[in-house]
Amino acid sequence: MTDHIWSYSTESGHLAGIDLTGWRVEAADGHIGKVDKHSDEVDDAYLVVDTGAWIFGKEVLIPASAVTRVDLENYTIHLALTEQQVKDAPEFVSDxxxxxQQYREEISQHYRTGGPFSGGTGAI
Structure with missing residues (x-):
């Protein structure tokens, strides 16, 4: 896990410059959707995941630090989040x-308090 919520960890296998659009996204306990949009920007890396019919077409913003593994062979991204944590995330509206920044802080708080990054430190 990285020290910064909006950065990929070096252990994830993420390679900057790879187009992740359309890749399958797996939570720790199952499939949650596909990547609709993503960013590789330093300290501003994220995935926008289209959850499709799973939770009524809701899009969610996932900080890059939640990515545990990028499977280049199977075009799949694995997260350190559960389906419920993603389902409970505030809805993302691109425009x-x-x-x-207030929405970004809300996302950070959501994953700090309900995510795998909690545990009293408040640091993702």
Whole structure:
């Protein structure tokens, strides 16, 4: 896991410059959707995951630090999040939330308090 919520960990196998659009996304306990959009920017890396019919077409923003493994062979991204944690995440609206710092802090808080990054330190 990385020290910064909006950065990929070096252990994830993520390679900057690879187009992840359309890749399958797996939570720790099952399939949650596919990558609709992503960023490799330093300290601003994320995935926008389209959950499709799983939770009524909701898109969610996933900080890059939640990525545990990028499977280049099977075009699959594995997360350190459960299906429920993703389902409970605030809905993402691209036009409204992409540059919204308050929304980013809300996402950070959501995963700090309900995610694998909790545990009293508050650091993702």
């Amino acid at each position: 409204k939330h992409l540059a919204d």
